[in-house]
Amino acid sequence: xxxxxxxxxxxxxxxxxxxxxxxxxxxxxxxxxxxxxxxxxxxxxxxxxxxxxxxxxxxxxxxxxxxxxxxxxxxxxxxxxxxxxxxxxxxxx
Numbered sequence: 114x115x116x117x118x119x120x121x122x123x124x125x126x127x128x129x130x131x132x133x134x135x136x137x138x139x140x141x142x143x144x145x146x147x148x149x150x151x152x153x154x155x156x157x158x159x160x161x162x163x164x165x166x167x168x169x170x171x172x173x174x175x176x177x178x179x180x181x182x183x184x185x186x187x188x189x190x191x192x193x194x195x196x197x198x199x200x201x202x203x204x205x206x
């Protein structure tokens with residue numbers, strides 16, 4: 114990553130951070146995947162400590178914004194050729 118993309122990521126909000134967090138954005142030295150599409154579109158997911166296998170498996174993330182409401186989850190998987198972006202593949206319970 115570099116240039117404009119780095120600046121864009123620095124403005125983003127990180128999935129799972131409290132809204133009251135005094136530093137709501139990404140932190141230096143951490144690795145993030147951008148969530149694309151679905152209910153969490155535009156949020157960043159901290160994947161710093163994830164293994165390659167975990168990144169390839171994607172993420173199932175709790176959100177009240179899924180089509181199932183409270184208790185629902187949004188499913189995201191890494192984009193082919195661009196693991197820094199996770200594309201939404203649907204919702205689940």
